[in-house]
Amino acid sequence: MSDKGKRWVFHQESVAQAVDTGVVRRILAFTDELMCVENTFEKGAVGNLHNHPHTQITYVVEGVFEFTIDGETKIVRRGDTMLKTNQVVHGCKCLEKGILLDIFTPMREDFI
Numbered sequence: 872m873s874d875k876g877k878r879w880v881f882h883q884e885s886v887a888q889a890v891d892t893g894v895v896r897r898i899l900a901f902t903d904e905l906m907c908v909e910n911t912f913e914k915g916a917v918g919n920l921h922n923h924p925h926t927q928i929t930y931v932v933e934g935v936f937e938f939t940i941d942g943e944t945k946i947v948r949r950g951d952t953m954l955k956t957n958q959v960v961h962g963c964k965c966l967e968k969g970i971l972l973d974i975f976t977p978m979r980e981d982f983i
Contacts, residue, residue, distance in 0.1 A: 912965035934969010
């Protein structure tokens with residue numbers, strides 16, 4: 872999936888990558904300026920606190936998560952979104968098995 876700007880990305884053809892215990896990442900469509908990533912979490916899996924030089928919007932496709940963004944913690948569910956501006960510290964814990972859809976600008980070259 873290293874083709875930037877690939878017009879069609881079919882889920883069944885995307886590569887599932889285990890990135891941490893209970894967390895699987897799929898790189899979906901992207902260009903240099905924008906990237907879409909699906910993250911599947913098992914209950915209890917953790918996205919450790921971190922930051923990066925990308926602005927990120929996360930949409931909860933399904934499940935329940937405890938998110939911490941810039942020191943503030945909230946419970947989020949299906950349909951909720953979160954904005955994480957560049958360099959803000961954030962992380963999550965999955966309370967009920969779920970899927971997060973992340974949109975990054977610019978794209979995450981470290982994911983490719």
